[in-house]
Amino acid sequence: MPVTYILGIESSCDETAAAVVRSGEQLISNVVASQIATHQPFGGVVPELASREHLRAIVPVVRKALADAGRSYESIDALAVTQGPGLAGALLVGISYAKALAFALEKPLIAVNHLEGHIHAVLLEERQKGNRDLRFPVLALVVSGGHTHLYLAEQRGESWSYENIGHTRDDAAGEAFDKVAKLLGLGYPGGPLVDRLSAHGDPRAVKFPPSQLKHPDRKSSHPLKITKGGAAIRNEGALENVRPRFDFSYSGIKTAVLRYVETHDLKASIEARRKALAEITGPKLEDYLGNCDQPTLDLIASFQRSLVDDLVSKTLAAAREYEVATLLVTGGVAANNELRQTFEQEAARQGLPVYFPSRPLSTDNAAMIAAAAYPKFLNGEFAAMDFSAEAGMALK
Ligand code: KG4
Ligand code: ZN
Numbered sequence: 001m002p003v004t005y006i007l008g009i010e011s012s013c014d015e016t017a018a019a020v021v022r023s024g025e026q027l028i029s030n031v032v033a034s035q036i037a038t039h040q041p042f043g044g045v046v047p048e049l050a051s052r053e054h055l056r057a058i059v060p061v062v063r064k065a066l067a068d069a070g071r072s073y074e075s076i077d078a079l080a081v082t083q084g085p086g087l088a089g090a091l092l093v094g095i096s097y098a099k100a101l102a103f104a105l106e107k108p109l110i111a112v113n114h115l116e117g118h119i120h121a122v123l124l125e126e127r128q129k130g131n132r133d134l135r136f137p138v139l140a141l142v143v144s145g146g147h148t149h150l151y152l153a154e155q156r157g158e159s160w161s162y163e164n165i166g167h168t169r170d171d172a173a174g175e176a177f178d179k180v181a182k183l184l185g186l187g188y189p190g191g192p193l194v195d196r197l198s199a200h201g202d203p204r205a206v207k208f209p210p211s212q213l214k215h216p217d218r219k220s221s222h223p224l225k226i227t228k229g230g231a232a233i234r235n236e237g238a239l240e241n242v243r244p245r246f247d248f249s250y251s252g253i254k255t256a257v258l259r260y261v262e263t264h265d266l267k268a269s270i271e272a273r274r275k276a277l278a279e280i281t282g283p284k285l286e287d288y289l290g291n292c293d294q295p296t297l298d299l300i301a302s303f304q305r306s307l308v309d310d311l312v313s314k315t316l317a318a319a320r321e322y323e324v325a326t327l328l329v330t331g332g333v334a335a336n337n338e339l340r341q342t343f344e345q346e347a348a349r350q351g352l353p354v355y356f357p358s359r360p361l362s363t364d365n366a367a368m369i370a371a372a373a374y375p376k377f378l379n380g381e382f383a384a385m386d387f388s389a390e391a392g393m394a395l396k
Contacts, residue, residue, distance in 0.1 A: 005069075007076045007101075008370030009062065011094030012086025012114045013145065014045045016057035017366035018065035020076070024120075024374030025127035029068035030360065030367045033057040036189065043182045051089035058097050073105055080373030083111040083383075084393030085146065089264065091389035099385060110373040111383040113357060114364075115395045116160070118142045118330040119153060121195075121357040121368035135325035135353075139165075141315045143339075144331030144364075145174035145189070145239070148311070150249045150318055151395060153328075158375040162395045165318060166246035169213060173311060174333045176250035180257050180303055184296065185274035186288065194304055195336050196285055201301030208256050208306040211249045246318040250307065257303055269293065304338055312342045319352055327354040337364040 003023055010017040014035040020028040035053045039045050066073060081098035084091055095111075102109035119140045126134070138153040140162075150166035171179065174191055181190020186197075261267060273291045280287050292300070313331075319327055329343055334356050347354040361367060376382075 001378075003095050004077045004374065005071060005075065006064070006078050006080050006110070006373050007065065007379060008112075008365040008366035008368070008373065009058075009081045009094045009098045010114070010117070010364060010369050011054045011058065011081065011090050012082045012084070013090060013362040013364060014050050014053075016054050016061040016094075017364060017369075018058075019365060019367035019370050020065055020069035020071060020369055021370035021374070023123065024371050025124060025130060027124065027367050028071075029065045030362075030365055031061050031065045031068065032363075034062050040188050043188050044178065045087070047087045047089055050087055051093055053095035054090055054228050058093055062097070062101075071102070072318050074250065076105070076107060078108045078110055078113050078373065078377050078382075079105075080110040080369050080376075082114045082117065082369055083387065084114065085388035086389075086391060088389050088391040091391065092367065095387075095389055108377070108382040110376045110381065110387065111384075111387055112369045112372045112376070113393055113395050114369075115142050115147060115149065115151075116162070116372045117368035118144065118357075119151070119162075119328060120372035121361040121365070122328045122330050122355050124367060124371035125357055125361060126355055137322060137324045138326045138328060139315070139322060139324040140328040140330065141311070141334075142331045143173050143311060143329065143333040145178065145191075146172050147331065148173045148250070149395075150246055150315065152322060152324070158378045160375060164395065165243065165322065166248065166314070168248040168250060169247050170251035171254060173248070173250055173307060174331070176254050176307060177304075179254050180300075181260065183254070183258060183270075185270040185277070187277060187283075187382060191333060191336065192326040193288060194300055195338070197288060197297060197337060198301040198304040200289060200292075201294070201297030201299070203298075203301040203305035205295075205298035205305055206260060206302035208253055208302065211252050211310050213247055213249055225263070244318075244321055246312060246314050246321075248310070250310075252308060253303065260299060264295070266296065269296070304336075308336070308339050308342050311339065312346050315343075316346055316350055316352070319347075319350065324352070327352050329356050330362060332363040335359045 008019045016033040019030040080101045140151045142149045148168040151162040177191040186193050
């Protein structure tokens with residue numbers, strides 16, 4: 001098979017990214033321009049600002065990805081860009097630029113689902129390490145700021161397909177990390193902060209009730225029935241069609257943290273922390289620690305432990321139910337230390353191999369987009385020039 005260089009472009013949320021990947025298995029360059037500083041004062045991503053920052057960054061980021069790879073625009077075999085899901089205005093910046101480049105260079109353009117990209121980040125790095133022996137069935141947990149989704153992944157020839165067997169009914173896991181951090185006056189994005197601060201607290205100090213799925217999933221076309229184990233089963237009557245679902249819910253734990261704050265009179269100390277941290281440019285771990293008392297650190301650690309336990313136990317229950325041979329855990333929250341350790345321990349107990357991307361490829365990047373595009377390149381699955389952004393794009 002001839003060597004193929006794909007230039008990937010990603011702009012679905014608050015990172016402008018470009019990367020060059022060789023034949024779906026070798027990361028040649030990877031450039032990510034983060035917009036954290038822009039959104040930080042607002043405590044979350046502001047869509048209009050995100051689009052504006054993408055417009056500013058896209059040309060230099062792509063240029064740097066090519067320069068780092070030592071490649072010219074002409075020497076690229078194809079371009080790949082995120083079509084969705086994500087912020088419509090942000091996606092359009094990447095798509096418009098990728099279309100213009102593809103047209104000018106007369107190169108094929110491949111449209112990629114962002115969630116498929118997260119899954120292929122793991123596969124890219126495993127191939128790069130020489131591990132080509134992927135055993136099916138494969139279960140992938142994509143856990144990020146916008147998604148907590150479980151997919152069964154299948155490969156036929158060069159074609160990949162995905163079946164969703166679980167998703168969050170309300171907040172995504174990363175969203176819960178971000179909202180709880182904001183609630184506690186820590187700032188944005190919350191995941192990495194909670195991750196680092198949790199190591200300094202007692203995870204058994206505060207007990208949170210297990211997350212409950214009381215209602216059938218309104219988004220599903222089939223009514224659901226909840227089993228004792230917490231799995232939601234499609235209530236279709238015909239038993240042979242019953243496929244258990246493993247849905248998540250994280251708005252309850254966020255509310256539980258809020259209630260804890262109210263009942264333990266933490267509001268004044270949170271306000272003081274918010275003010276103190278706002279006065280420090282680029283606060284470091286010691287600054288956060290210096291502004292958190294022990295009960296707050298215990299609360300943070302307990303929140304993280306509860307969320308991680310829920311993610312790991314549901315995912316491993318799904319892995320048992322579907323008798324999968326490989327587990328992939330990916331997306332921004334896959335960077336979390338406790339999540340990785342717990343998955344490694346518990347999956348090993350179940351005799352299940354589990355793979356994560358390296359931390360730089362766990363959060364949003366364009367290498368994953370270029371990697372996911374490679375099988376589509378081999379299949380000749382190129383995008384028509386009139387395709388557009390799909391903010392709510394599903395992975396199938
Ligand atoms: O995949 P990603 O970069 O963007 C989306 O597709 O959403 O994920 C971003 C999310 C944010 O919610 C962020 O707080 C969370 O991933 N995150 C983490 C960690 N690093 C990033 N959550 C927990 N622990 C981390 N170390
Ligand atoms: Zn993502």
